[in-house]
Amino acid sequence: MSMQTLLLLTLALPLLGAALILLTASRPKLRDSITLVISVLLFLVVFLIYQEPDTVHPARLDLFEPLPGLRFALEVEALGMLFALIASFLWIITSVYAIGYMRSNQESNQTRFFSCFAVAIAATMGVAFSANLFSLFLFYEVLTLSTYPLVAHSQSDLARRAGRVYLGILLGASFALFLPAIVWTWVLAGQVDFTPGGVFDVPVSNSVILALLLLYLFGIGKAAVMPFHAWLPAAMVAPTPVSALLHAVAVVKAGVFSIVKVAVYIFGEETLSAAGVTDWIVYLAGFTIITASLIALYQDNLKKRLAYSTISQLSYVVIATFLIAPVSILAAALHIAAHAFGKITLFFAAGAIYTAHHKTEVSQLDGIGRQMPLTMIAFAIASLSMIGVPPTAGFISKWYLLNGAFEMQSYFVIAIIVTSTLLNAAYFLPIVYAAFFKSSADTEFHEAPWTLVLPILMTAFACLLVFFFPDRLIHLTQLIAF
């Protein structure tokens, strides 16, 4: 199969899946096997694309051209490849988990849930492979719209309010800031294609660059840079599989991924370092890292705590990007991967605890490690990865990030990283400690169903795997042209 066909399949497969899921609404078993089959197929397709690394002639697929020069096009590029691989791989695992979770908790509207999930994955693939800002924006919006029904899933007042916050911030920021930024770029540069080295051939004044940067940074609300972060805690009312794959991996990573793409391929290293405006972005991201971590400390609801941790971790990627050292771009890409495996494990664990024991608060978790040893061991491994302790994936990205910070002699960033590492430890380790070492009346072994436990173990294992075999990952990220 040609690369073009494969690229098209990454969109078509999940969309086909969504349609088939709608058609088989009355037969849950068939419907759920469709999700599984499609997710495996999608990963195979993405893997086939990955197997054919031709950086000289990257595969490109032009679909249509609504305005002269404004093309709807897909392209294979290293960072997008990485993102697509992670998202499609984790979709398989999440599908197993989601089927188990939705059945165990007897959730309603499962057909809508799984079909919207599939559309969201299609949009994620589109974001990953977009060849320009227009295509990216299209998929970015589809991702927002397709995940809204997942957030408002339970249709309760609470869910509907959360849905409004979710949609209001994400759609609002993208309409009010992101789209004007894209059009402004178009007016200034005459194109919005992702170009190595950036699109600004004509000199643009520093204040305009700064304004554009801020529009992009805040307009891409999915990156959850403060004060555009409130949608993420709000989205926690969604069923846990959604929080796990979409609000720890696909949606939020689509946000920081877009920011990295804009920084590297729209502005480019030269424009950014010449303008010298990136300090502001670094300060904003640093502020977000620390503030979100502090808020996380005080969250008793486990999923909320994880959400604030995500907000803080996302800004790691932002800070790494705007250090503008080649090695820190590497760190940004690696952190997208490392955080994905760690955070999905944590959310899976939270969902398993809820399914087995209906516990949602951190203060209820005393001694739960004796009841759910497998889940909590995985939780511990993922926590270590979040903190950045070897032998876990988080260590590698943090290592490169520190490298970049030292190279640029940015003591601000070093201080932020050190402080936030301490804070990470402060809000994760007490959970692990309480789970294993505090006593509780209940000590009987009671794990969640295997469909939940198996995915948890797999993603936790992946956290370790990345630490021991990082070569392929690092090789891929080194291809990002900066």
Add this chain to the structure above:
Amino acid sequence: MITGHLPILLLIMPLLAAPLCVLLHRDILSWFLALLVFLGVFAGAWALLGSVLEIEVWRYTIGAWESPWGIELYVDSLNAFVLVIVASIGAASLLFARQSVASEIAADRTYLFYSALLLNLTGLIGVILTGDAFNLFVFIEISSLSGYALISLGRKRLALYAAYRYLILGTVGATFILIGVGLLYVVTGTLNLQDIGVRIADVSADRTLATAICFLLIGLSMKLALFPLHVWLPAAYSAAPSVVSVFLAGTTTKVFIYVLIRYVFDIFGLDTIRGILPLGDILVLLSMLAILYGSWMAIVRSSIKSILAYSSVAQIGYMVLGIGLFTRTGLTASILHMFNHALIKSALFMAAACLIYRLGTDRLEDLRNSSGCMPWTRAAFVLGGFSLIGVPGTVGFLSKWYLLQATIESGNWPALAVMIIGSLMAVVYFWKIVEAFYFRQPAQDTGEKMTEAPLMMLAPLWLLILANIYFGIDTDLTLDSITLAVSSLAGL
């Protein structure tokens, strides 16, 4: 031979069919005749656009009397394009009309309904095609009078009030236009539009000319429902029979926006206008107010047709904003949005008509009790709404892109801010409807399973929805015609 008379044929067909409808009397026959005529006009309009794209201007002299003495039909890519909008929306409305009309209008009056609809179409086509200032007024009156009658046929008593209000304000507007035309004749001594355009350059900017232009502009603003002269529109659109809302929302205001463009850019020319009044600033200011006011009212309304009607007030603001910028991109954005908004709003009104047909109501409160039924209608509404709020991949996005580009290029930051706020408000009022459709627990479970709207209504609805997506992707046709139209207008 007959193709040589295409412009006048487009006018004559509906004009003759209107009395024929009355003679046929039976409701199904009159619908069928009207459908045939609308389809004929649809085909003719596309053919006309095709030929004008090649020859640029087609001046059809009626009775072969040479202009400026005789009356001519003047067709260029601008009005051929507007004609295509009207004819396409008209054909879709007629395909859609049969069952909706049968359910809302008494059977013994149906033939009168179709007859009035044909007259309305005649008037609109006349306004679009005529090259004569006085004829323009006559056709405006034909379309308006039949429009009042159509609106008064609505189900509720509110329709009578709405039609009466539209009648008063519409007549004031038409009178203003007539006074303007009269004064123009005093100044230039001609009624041929192109001839006025030529001679006006020699007229020194005196008070008569200024008065003429002001009367014309105010009359047109009334007709195209520019804030604050929009007051007739919301009640008229929401109280009219569903099919009439579908047809009018996609056509009437667009036609008058076309007339505004024709007068400002083609007949008067920007130089003349600039010497008399700061029209650009006025239009931009009023359209900004229209966007904010219309969107706000749409947010607070609680029935679908009323929300859509106020949304139209805001959308007219976007179109006029593009005109008021006085730039190429702005005008392109404006004309593009005329086309796009016709597709969007007619589709949305069709979906509302389907709901009314089955449920008998379009109030959001009542819709929550019927969640789960009519999946196709709801899905169509949601897709149309995506186009309205400008999700990429739909026509609405292209309008937004062009408008943003136009405001950024001309550095009009207040207008940019208002546009952005307006698009956020659109999300709010659209999402109110989406929540009522899908995410509300029914207050009480009626137990009955409502069926989907009939295929004859669903098919045209989905046709328009697919057009929303198709023209959001393939813009060759729209952009080619618009680019040609914009470059033919003087002063840009």
